[in-house]
Amino acid sequence: MIEVSGITKRFAGRHGEVQALQGVDLTVRDNEFLTVLGPSGCGKTTLLRIIAGLERADAGQVLIDGRVIRSPGPERAMVFQGFALLPWATILSNVAFGLEVRGVPRREREAKARELIVFVGLSGFEDMLPHELSGGMQQRVGLARALAVEPQVLLMDEPFSALDEQTRRLLQEELLGIWEKTRTTVIFITHSMEEAVLLGDRVVLMSARPGRIAEIVDVPLERPRSVSVDSIETSREFAEITNHLWRSLRTMQEPVMPE
Amino acid sequence: MRPRVPVPGFRVRLAFWPTLLTVVVTAGLWELAARLANVSFIPPLGDILGRLWELTVQGQILDDLAQSLTNLAIGFGISVVLGTAIGVAMGLSKKVEAALDIYVYALLTTPTLIFAPVFFAIWGLGSGSIIALIVLYAILYIVINTAAAMDSAPTQLLEMARSFDAPRRTVFWRIRLPAAMPLVMAGYRVAVARAVRGMINGEMFIAATGLGALVIQAGARFDATTVLAILILIIVIAYLAIEIVGFLDRRLTAWLPSNERVGGF
Numbered sequence: 229m230i231e232v233s234g235i236t237k238r239f240a241g242r243h244g245e246v247q248a249l250q251g252v253d254l255t256v257r258d259n260e261f262l263t264v265l266g267p268s269g270c271g272k273t274t275l276l277r278i279i280a281g282l283e284r285a286d287a288g289q290v291l292i293d294g295r296v297i298r299s300p301g302p303e304r305a306m307v308f309q310g311f312a313l314l315p316w317a318t319i320l321s322n323v324a325f326g327l328e329v330r331g332v333p334r335r336e337r338e339a340k341a342r343e344l345i346v347f348v349g350l351s352g353f354e355d356m357l358p359h360e361l362s363g364g365m366q367q368r369v370g371l372a373r374a375l376a377v378e379p380q381v382l383l384m385d386e387p388f389s390a391l392d393e394q395t396r397r398l399l400q401e402e403l404l405g406i407w408e409k410t411r412t413t414v415i416f417i418t419h420s421m422e423e424a425v426l427l428g429d430r431v432v433l434m435s436a437r438p439g440r441i442a443e444i445v446d447v448p449l450e451r452p453r454s455v456s457v458d459s460i461e462t463s464r465e466f467a468e469i470t471n472h473l474w475r476s477l478r479t480m481q482e483p484v485m486p487e
Numbered sequence: 488m489r490p491r492v493p494v495p496g497f498r499v500r501l502a503f504w505p506t507l508l509t510v511v512v513t514a515g516l517w518e519l520a521a522r523l524a525n526v527s528f529i530p531p532l533g534d535i536l537g538r539l540w541e542l543t544v545q546g547q548i549l550d551d552l553a554q555s556l557t558n559l560a561i562g563f564g565i566s567v568v569l570g571t572a573i574g575v576a577m578g579l580s581k582k583v584e585a586a587l588d589i590y591v592y593a594l595l596t597t598p599t600l601i602f603a604p605v606f607f608a609i610w611g612l613g614s615g616s617i618i619a620l621i622v623l624y625a626i627l628y629i630v631i632n633t634a635a636a637m638d639s640a641p642t643q644l645l646e647m648a649r650s651f652d653a654p655r656r657t658v659f660w661r662i663r664l665p666a667a668m669p670l671v672m673a674g675y676r677v678a679v680a681r682a683v684r685g686m687i688n689g690e691m692f693i694a695a696t697g698l699g700a701l702v703i704q705a706g707a708r709f710d711a712t713t714v715l716a717i718l719i720l721i722i723v724i725a726y727l728a729i730e731i732v733g734f735l736d737r738r739l740t741a742w743l744p745s746n747e748r749v750g751g752f
Contacts, residue, residue: 280650300652312647316665316742325661329653359744377651 234288263428271439562621574633624685632674
């Protein structure tokens with residue numbers, strides 16, 4: 229279980245301090261798929277980075293199974309928006325990177341990496357370099373690399389937002405399929421309402437300036453969802469939840485005209 | 488299985504045909520100008536190449552050439568090892584950079600030959616002085632490029648490594664160093680050309696040995712044909728040395744998408 233309490237973060241901007249996060253409290257249950265949705269500038273990525281241990285909060289704390297988090301740790305693995313693959317390393321070596329860092333012997337880590345390459349549907353691409361793969365395939369590598377270290381929590385920072393629409397849809401389906409098998413706890417940042425609802429058990433809606441949690445919406449859509457993505461997206465329940473989110477998001481929009 | 492990434496070699500250079508064209512045109516113009524002018528200090532290209540052939544066949548040039556190339560290899564080798572180590576240290580540590588910066592730029596602005604008498608005093612009239620001069624000619628470009636290259640690693644990759652709690656050692660070997668390779672190799676390519684220059688200057692101004700000695704002797708006889716024959720040989724050596732380094736570069740950075748290759752020689 230992840231307990232986030234009283235997280236506050238300020239950044240020094242050109243026009244004084246920016247309140248990125250203010251008093252954020254959040255509990256993430258074990259084996260939960262939690263999506264975090266919000267307009268740009270709401271601090272959702274900052275929140276994820278603090279949970280990842282890549283950034284320190286100015287106040288508040290993050291507990292994982294009761295232990296305070298101050299830095300990255302083996303129970304968490306991250307998937308990045310820009311994939312963050314080593315361009316000089318083969319797909320195999322990229323997937324094995326997390327294991328290599330942990331000192332797993334070559335034979336063992338490569339066996340594990342091959343397993344995951346098959347798991348994310350990239351068999352045959354082991355010896356290729358990242359730039360020879362499409363964006364969607366590159367992000368599968370990013371996902372396989374994170375899964376290879378068998379994390380307790382998967383932290384995903386807008387992982388599909390750099391992809392085109394069709395690829396994104398396919399990867400959403402695949403991520404659902406993978407999650408249904410592994411049931412790893414996931415915190416998934418997105419700016420897409422449909423994505424948030426389709427994937428999540430709960431959607432955390434954040435508002436900007438200051439960044440805080442506006443609302444947490446339950447998504448009671450049936451699982452497994454990976455086999456019936458199309459019918460889910462046309463269902464009434466799905467429409468109701470996204471409509472609700474949209475109404476909430478709309479009220480957060482800043483006025484376009486000067487006041 | 489898919490085809491392997493092609494490893495670019497000597498042949499895969501788009502610039503090959505334009506290079507050949509300019510060489511042929513220059514050679515033709517030279518030959519023509521020399522025949523028309525008919526003065527002793529511009530010998531026709533044909534005569535020069537003939538002289539180069541004679542010198543080679545007679546074996547007169549071979550010992551000198553071997554000696555020059557040995558000095559070049561040792562000098563460039565020392566520059567690579569030492570220059571890379573210093574560059575890495577400067578690139579990774581602000582303190583080391585602050586400590587050494589001033590010397591690097593001082594040496595960079597000083598005419599390198601000023602140090603010739605110093606080397607002469609230390610190592611005498613032998614290969615030692617020449618090698619030291621080669622190192623001084625070449626090493627700065629390696630140091631500067633390597634130091635700058637240490638910042639090449641994209642922030643995103645460093646963050647990724649941090650998210651896995653990677654130790655500094657791993658971050659260096661798996662991220663900082665490979666990311667630095669294109670710029671480091673660009674430094675080697677400039678440095679190898681400088682090393683050839685250092686070699687010739689050393690042979691001409693410190694110890695009259697190797698090819699430099701031949702140039703001086705021929706110059707004293709006003710033998711322009713021999714001087715230019717050796718000049719051509721030196722250009723060929725420099726070109727081959729750069730090609731060898733360039734070949735290694737293309738092997739080591741084969742992962743670079745072709746449009747991101749660092750330009751230069």
